[in-house]
Amino acid sequence: MKILALNCGSSSVKYQLFDWDNNKLLAKGVVERVGIGDSFIVHEVPGRDTLREEYECHDHNTAINLVVHTLTSEEKGVVSDIKEISAVGHRVVHGGEKFKRSTLIDDEVIKAIEEVQHLAPLHNPPNLAGIRAAQKVLPDVPHVAIFDTAFHQTMPRHAYLYAVPYEWYEKYGVRRYGFHGTSHLYVSKRAAVLLGKDPRECNIITMHIGNGVSHTAIKNGVSVDTSMGLTPLEGAVMGTRCGDLDPAIPLFMQQILEIGPKEMDTTLNKKSGILGLTGKYTDRRDVLEGAEQGDERCKIALEVEAYRLKKYIGAYMAVLGRVDAIVFTAGVGENAGIIRQMALEGLEELGIKIDKEKNLKTRSKDGETEISTPDSKVKVFVIPTNEERVFIEDVVAILNGTYKEHTEYPYTFLK
Ligand SMILES: Nc1ncnc2c1ncn2[C@@H]1O[C@H](COP(=O)(O)OP(=O)(O)O)[C@@H](O)[C@H]1O
Numbered sequence: 001m002k003i004l005a006l007n008c009g010s011s012s013v014k015y016q017l018f019d020w021d022n023n024k025l026l027a028k029g030v031v032e033r034v035g036i037g038d039s040f041i042v043h044e045v046p047g048r049d050t051l052r053e054e055y056e057c058h059d060h061n062t063a064i065n066l067v068v069h070t071l072t073s074e075e076k077g078v079v080s081d082i083k084e085i086s087a088v089g090h091r092v093v094h095g096g097e098k099f100k101r102s103t104l105i106d107d108e109v110i111k112a113i114e115e116v117q118h119l120a121p122l123h124n125p126p127n128l129a130g131i132r133a134a135q136k137v138l139p140d141v142p143h144v145a146i147f148d149t150a151f152h153q154t155m156p157r158h159a160y161l162y163a164v165p166y167e168w169y170e171k172y173g174v175r176r177y178g179f180h181g182t183s184h185l186y187v188s189k190r191a192a193v194l195l196g197k198d199p200r201e202c203n204i205i206t207m208h209i210g211n212g213v214s215h216t217a218i219k220n221g222v223s224v225d226t227s228m229g230l231t232p233l234e235g236a237v238m239g240t241r242c243g244d245l246d247p248a249i250p251l252f253m254q255q256i257l258e259i260g261p262k263e264m265d266t267t268l269n270k271k272s273g274i275l276g277l278t279g280k281y282t283d284r285r286d287v288l289e290g291a292e293q294g295d296e297r298c299k300i301a302l303e304v305e306a307y308r309l310k311k312y313i314g315a316y317m318a319v320l321g322r323v324d325a326i327v328f329t330a331g332v333g334e335n336a337g338i339i340r341q342m343a344l345e346g347l348e349e350l351g352i353k354i355d356k357e358k359n360l361k362t363r364s365k366d367g368e369t370e371i372s373t374p375d376s377k378v379k380v381f382v383i384p385t386n387e388e389r390v391f392i393e394d395v396v397a398i399l400n401g402t403y404k405e406h407t408e409y410p411y412t413f414l415k
């Protein structure tokens, strides 16, 4: 059984093709700059040279066709016929309150995803475009939706409710949903394996720091609080998103700048965060280099980002009471030792001690690594995330009728 995992972002399509029966990754890759111009595909097949090819993709439909063409092409491909693909798993960022688990896609599911797409405007529309395009090229196989929000549906109401008129929740679904669920699920379970414990006995803080950034407090294996909210705009400082803010600021600035809510929404989602603070960069590699060369705005951006990370660690330690481990993951969390150090320094009294040298050296390519000292009460791990692995396992479990709640261990990566 060969399963295709698709993660359609606003301007990219990430994919993995996995041979389940032989437990083997056949290929993975990404189409970048979809709909922007100068798009290209990076296609990796284990044991072969990585391929990078320019190919203009004006929309997600073209990008999905390119992915399928690349996977089935004679010289670059890994399957000879598209019919070898048995099912497709799609990341869907916002599932609202309706989806507490992964679900086989039908017209009703698509309708429900459409109904909440205004809550994740950067994410759900491309997710839907990806589903439609993939259904067109693979009409006869099951397609499964895997929701970012599903993992967080265990949050208690005191964590997911905002202190606004209660009818906003009842009538309009205004509450905290949380995102990056498959990443928080994957790395927290892997942390339990590293701790040698049952995930249901572990209290873990997961720090997903990529372009989008979110943190989760996981108590006895389930999400009890998370930093993103109604939309993926709340919480940490992100590449282009502001994160936590005095809610008066947008109203105040809308009046001063004489702009409407749409423009404000664009500013907070696309022109804030690291980009807003530096005025030029979103990629932390650029920011780190800038800071090293003395650029004051890059230094400020790093300080603000790291300080916010530290605040969430403190908050979630209070939420959990006892913490077994803190996990850093995603592009920045896995690779930027200096940002991890800035977030963790000064927390020794709280039982968090870092091996400074090891931390600074640790990168994604090193695999799962403990960066705390042996006498640190709280273990700190860098764990490369693998959201697509969760998609694939959910698809297989749904097809086999063995799908269970995640606390009941359907996942093979727990071994
Ligand atoms: N070596 C590195 N040092 C610092 N940051 C890095 C490094 N490698 C990648 N990143 C950061 O990771 C980000 C992308 O992370 P990723 O998890 O792939 O995000 P997303 O899935 O949200 O696109 C980049 O914007 C970049 O800032």
Ligand SMILES: CC(=O)OP(=O)(O)O
Residues within 6 Å of the ligand: 009, 093, 123, 148, 179, 180, 210, 211, 212, 213, 232
């Ligand atoms: C929800 C979210 O922010 O996702 P990403 O990090 O992929 O942008």
Ligand SMILES: [Mg+2]
Residues within 6 Å of the ligand: 210, 211, 212
């Ligand atoms: Mg991501």
